[in-house]
Amino acid sequence: MIWDALFLGLGYNATLVTIGAMLLGMAAGVGGTFLFLRKRALVSDAVAHATLPGVGLAFIVMVAFGGDGRSLVGLLLGGAMSAGIGLLCVSWLSTRTRLAEDAAIGAVLSVFFGFGIVILTVIQAMNAGRQAGLEGFLLGSTAGMLRTDAIVLAVSAALTLGLVLLLRRPLTLASFDPEYASASGRSIARIDLAMMGIVLAVTVVGLKIVGLILIVALLIIPPVTARFWTERTDHVVAISGLVGGFAGYLGAATSAAVPDVPTGPIIVLISFALFALSLLFAPQRGVLSSFLRHRSFQRRVHLRQGLLALAQHQPIYEGLTMRLLKNAGLVLADGVPTDAGKARAAKAMLDEARWTIVRGDQSYEAAAILYDGLTDLETLLTADQLQDVDARLSKPHGVGA
Amino acid sequence: MSGAEFVPLSLTPMLIGIFVAMACALPGNFLLLRRQALIGDAISHVVLPGIVVAFLLSGAVAALPMLLGAAGAAVIAVAAIEGIRRVGRIEPGAAMGVVFTTMFAGGVLLLEISDTSDVHLDVEHALFGNLESLIWLDAFGWASLLDPEALAGLPVELPRMAATFVLVGAFVALFWRPLKISTFDEGFAQTIGMRTRPLGLALVVVSAIAAVAAFDAVGSIIVIAMFICPPAAARLMTNRLETQVAWSMVFAILAAVTGYVLAGYGPLWMGFDASVSAAGMIATMSGVILAIAAFAGPHRRSV
Amino acid sequence: MSVELATLNGQQADRTARADSPLAIRGMTVSYGQKPAVFSVDMTIRSGAMTAIIGPNGAGKSTLLKAALGILTPLAGTVTVLGKSVAQMRDHIAYVPQRASVDWDFPTRVIDVVMMGLYGQLGLLGRVRQTHRDQAMACLNRVGMADFATRQIGQLSGGQQQRVFLARSLVQAADLYLLDEPFAGVDAATETAIIGVLKGLRDAGKTVVVVHHDLSTVTDYFDDVFLINTQVIAQGSVATTFTQENLQTTYGGRLAGAQMDALSGTLG
Numbered sequence: 022m023i024w025d026a027l028f029l030g031l032g033y034n035a036t037l038v039t040i041g042a043m044l045l046g047m048a049a050g051v052g053g054t055f056l057f058l059r060k061r062a063l064v065s066d067a068v069a070h071a072t073l074p075g076v077g078l079a080f081i082v083m084v085a086f087g088g089d090g091r092s093l094v095g096l097l098l099g100g101a102m103s104a105g106i107g108l109l110c111v112s113w114l115s116t117r118t119r120l121a122e123d124a125a126i127g128a129v130l131s132v133f134f135g136f137g138i139v140i141l142t143v144i145q146a147m148n149a150g151r152q153a154g155l156e157g158f159l160l161g162s163t164a165g166m167l168r169t170d171a172i173v174l175a176v177s178a179a180l181t182l183g184l185v186l187l188l189r190r191p192l193t194l195a196s197f198d199p200e201y202a203s204a205s206g207r208s209i210a211r212i213d214l215a216m217m218g219i220v221l222a223v224t225v226v227g228l229k230i231v232g233l234i235l236i237v238a239l240l241i242i243p244p245v246t247a248r249f250w251t252e253r254t255d256h257v258v259a260i261s262g263l264v265g266g267f268a269g270y271l272g273a274a275t276s277a278a279v280p281d282v283p284t285g286p287i288i289v290l291i292s293f294a295l296f297a298l299s300l301l302f303a304p305q306r307g308v309l310s311s312f313l314r315h316r317s318f319q320r321r322v323h324l325r326q327g328l329l330a331l332a333q334h335q336p337i338y339e340g341l342t343m344r345l346l347k348n349a350g351l352v353l354a355d356g357v358p359t360d361a362g363k364a365r366a367a368k369a370m371l372d373e374a375r376w377t378i379v380r381g382d383q384s385y386e387a388a389a390i391l392y393d394g395l396t397d398l399e400t401l402l403t404a405d406q407l408q409d410v411d412a413r414l415s416k417p418h419g420v421g422a
Numbered sequence: 423m424s425g426a427e428f429v430p431l432s433l434t435p436m437l438i439g440i441f442v443a444m445a446c447a448l449p450g451n452f453l454l455l456r457r458q459a460l461i462g463d464a465i466s467h468v469v470l471p472g473i474v475v476a477f478l479l480s481g482a483v484a485a486l487p488m489l490l491g492a493a494g495a496a497v498i499a500v501a502a503i504e505g506i507r508r509v510g511r512i513e514p515g516a517a518m519g520v521v522f523t524t525m526f527a528g529g530v531l532l533l534e535i536s537d538t539s540d541v542h543l544d545v546e547h548a549l550f551g552n553l554e555s556l557i558w559l560d561a562f563g564w565a566s567l568l569d570p571e572a573l574a575g576l577p578v579e580l581p582r583m584a585a586t587f588v589l590v591g592a593f594v595a596l597f598w599r600p601l602k603i604s605t606f607d608e609g610f611a612q613t614i615g616m617r618t619r620p621l622g623l624a625l626v627v628v629s630a631i632a633a634v635a636a637f638d639a640v641g642s643i644i645v646i647a648m649f650i651c652p653p654a655a656a657r658l659m660t661n662r663l664e665t666q667v668a669w670s671m672v673f674a675i676l677a678a679v680t681g682y683v684l685a686g687y688g689p690l691w692m693g694f695d696a697s698v699s700a701a702g703m704i705a706t707m708s709g710v711i712l713a714i715a716a717f718a719g720p721h722r723r724s725v
Numbered sequence: 726m727s728v729e730l731a732t733l734n735g736q737q738a739d740r741t742a743r744a745d746s747p748l749a750i751r752g753m754t755v756s757y758g759q760k761p762a763v764f765s766v767d768m769t770i771r772s773g774a775m776t777a778i779i780g781p782n783g784a785g786k787s788t789l790l791k792a793a794l795g796i797l798t799p800l801a802g803t804v805t806v807l808g809k810s811v812a813q814m815r816d817h818i819a820y821v822p823q824r825a826s827v828d829w830d831f832p833t834r835v836i837d838v839v840m841m842g843l844y845g846q847l848g849l850l851g852r853v854r855q856t857h858r859d860q861a862m863a864c865l866n867r868v869g870m871a872d873f874a875t876r877q878i879g880q881l882s883g884g885q886q887q888r889v890f891l892a893r894s895l896v897q898a899a900d901l902y903l904l905d906e907p908f909a910g911v912d913a914a915t916e917t918a919i920i921g922v923l924k925g926l927r928d929a930g931k932t933v934v935v936v937h938h939d940l941s942t943v944t945d946y947f948d949d950v951f952l953i954n955t956q957v958i959a960q961g962s963v964a965t966t967f968t969q970e971n972l973q974t975t976y977g978g979r980l981a982g983a984q985m986d987a988l989s990g991t992l993g
Contacts, residue, residue: 381977606833
């Protein structure tokens with residue numbers, strides 16, 4: 022059955038929802054990247070929670086006008102309106118009062134959600150016995166969806182993705198360097214507005230698929246995952262879109278195939294699995310590789326400093342330094358340097374002196390910025406340059422007492 | 423309203439609401455000033471997976487294992503956020519978003535695939551709680567407050583929440599100076615020998631204890647609101663930490679009382695015969711208080 | 726003299742120097758990622774002197790200070806205060822951080838900030854007595870800020886905030902004062918007030934170490950200089966160490982000719 026789902030063989034509705042989830046995941050991944058790069062990831066959490074009172078009020082209004090209150094488009098429009106108001110509250114609180122943005126986010130999130138709960142209980146009291154089905158918006162439920170709703174979802178997910186791709190360039194620019202963007206005549210306020218519009222669109226479309234509590238994961242986890250693999254903004258955007266799309270597709274397909282598995286949580290867990298793999302194993306920023314690099318760097322620093330201390334006849338105060346020197350055969354057990362140790366110490370001393378000259382002379386700037394305290398200058402300078410540096414070494418150097 | 427009606431039906435839920443509000447708002451003051459306001463949000467989301475795991479391990483809906491499970495989940499979440507932030511070099515907001523959504527999703531999934539249909543354990547309950555149900559059936563009026571037999575029938579949530587508030591209060595009182603100094607100037611705090619890292623962790627753990635104890639009675643949504651709204655409103659009233667904390671307590675009590683009353687009686691006044699969610703209404707009232715402070719608080723703007 | 730003897734003498738001399746110095750750093754390396762901000766630094770501060778730590782932007786001046794105090798964890802290196810560990814000597818050290826490192830919107834008053842310096846005496850629950858308040862007020866007075874005691878700290882100017890920080894360190898009654906860029910972005914009145922207080926401390930036998938960026942005031946203000954650009958360039962008295970050649974080496978030839986000319990009158 023899972024294979025049927027993966028290859029979209031579970032019927033027209035499930036296929037539409039799966040495709041919709043994939044498109045939504047891509048839109049969220051791409052749109053979330055800008056939010057993440059602007060360090061405002063959790064604004065989306067406030068937006069998502071703020072949809073609840075709107076959904077509830079839309080239901081009440083639609084019932085009041087004689088409908089059964091279940092029109093998906095109507096409910097989503099209501100959600101979008103209250104989320105928009107929530108967003109305005111966040112920005113008003115964080116710009117017009119002394120409260121920081123995180124406090125504004127938390128306040129809007131909890132108060133709107135609390136008010137939404139109040140509305141939900143009002144609805145329960147209104148039509149006791151008849152299920153309004155609004156709980157499905159909390160965690161997402163795509164099972165037993167109407168054909169028209171599935172079409173609405175797939176189409177609006179596609180539209181959202183189109184919108185995100187359309188606004189990709191200015192958003193990349195603004196999230197990478199807001200000052201440059203505003204200097205080059207783009208209004209940051211307008212771009213931020215566009216960004217929030219995308220967040221709003223993703224959230225609202227995602228309400229039915231992922232649910233309002235977890236939609237924020239779709240906007241946050243893919244960009245964070247993508248960030249581990251690259252230093253380039255456009256690549257983060259692309260990878261993030263792929264991660265989001267993959268998680269959306271696989272999650273919705275699994276949920277369609279396995280009864281009782283809500284769509285939202287499974288999509289989130291799949292995204293997290295990708296995140297965890299990236300956190301651990303990404304080649305540059307991954308935990309494993311940075312740990313190994315850090316340790317080898319620390320050892321090289323200690324060894325180098327031990328050699329410098331030996332050369333200057335200074336005591337070595339740190340155990341790790343001494344152990345490394347001994348293991349490398351540079352000192353004997355009693356701390357007396359071996360011949361190899363003396364030679365390496367002298368070389369380290371020479372390197373330090375050479376570096377001081379190179380870093381003190383602007384004409385060697387290209388080499389000087391590569392200074393890390395460890396690199397041999399032979400690898401950076403030409404023979405002529407090295408000769409010039411060494412010639413200056415012999416001159417008396419005014420180091421005071 | 424007579425004591426015979428008020429004491430058994432409204433007194434205990436209202437008192438529980440008050441203790442919840444104060445126990446969360448008190449550490450919330452420091453979380454707010456440390457720009458960690460959303461830690462409360464993260465903690466209250468991970469309570470669900472905590473109790474689900476505790477239920478699956480212990481096989482019963484019992485208070486103690488669930489409290490332990492929830493507290494354990496909160497500590498794991500905080501450690502994971504800190505770990506991801508450090509080793510992955512990710513900004514705290516995003517790290518938080520990754521961790522709490524994932525743990526919440528895990529909790530929901532566990533709940534769905536394990537057979538918990540016969541127990542009172544569901545997502546909605548975890549979110550909204552059921553404050554209204556914590557009534558005191560053994561009471562007959564104000565006199566019951568002095569009647570040991572009736573007192574024995576108090577809902578267990580009341581003494582539990584009172585004890586939680588005392589614990590949180592004791593922590594804040596004892597570490598008032600280190601909390602204040604390290605929140606203002608962490609570098610200075612370290613140079614005078616304060617262990618700011620463990621202190622910050624202790625603050626989060628104490629907040630988690632408050633959240634966990636509170637959530638069973640009132641659900642997570644009120645917890646998040648109380649961590650943030652009363653302290654935020656209080657910050658706009660004053661420029662002294664001592665006064666801010668006092669205001670936050672006042673606002674917490676005010677939100678709890680007005681929220682509870684409006685939820686219980688508001689619909690009646692408007693001609694409906696049902697009540698609405700007290701937890702939701704308390705959160706809403708805390709928002710109303712914050713809105714008033716944001717429009718009229720004497721220190722609402724920064725200098 | 727044999728190499729072994731030289732080694733022995735060298736080591737003995739260094740141990741003595743370390744035991745006598747109010748702040749001695751050996752083999753300190755601090756790195757952000759793979760890029761060292763401070764590399765293999767040895768520093769020996771002279772007791773009872775006023776020392777300026779000088780170097781270009783990003784040379785690791787503040788980093789060195791923070792690592793010495795344990796605010797940052799170094800990759801390698803040891804720090805001693807009169808031969809003992811920093812943790813043992815905390816009560817003898819006062820630190821004035823950079824102004825930018827603090828949340829100025831924090832709800833607290835000037836006098837409360839100064840009282841924070843008394844934490845070493847008061848502990849967790851010690852009662853605040855009138856003598857403590859008097860001490861704090863006296864220190865505010867020394868920096869000329871007594872009139873501002875009940876203001877919210879965010880309402881002060883940059884220079885005034887700096888003076889409040891200085892008052893907080895004074896109330897600690899330390900023997901070693903470490904200040905991170907105390908003169909950055911402050912008004913002339915503040916600079917005069919601060920340097921007056923610091924010289925007073927020095928004259929009372931205290932040791933003062935200042936991360937400093939204004940080369941033109943070095944000879945007026947300080948006894949010793951410590952020149953750093955990730956590596957140590959030179960350290961010693963202003964007269965022998967604050968030379969044009971050392972400065973050019975420190976700043977990598979980035980000091981413009983005009984700057985050097987302006988300095989030439991003050992150089993040692």
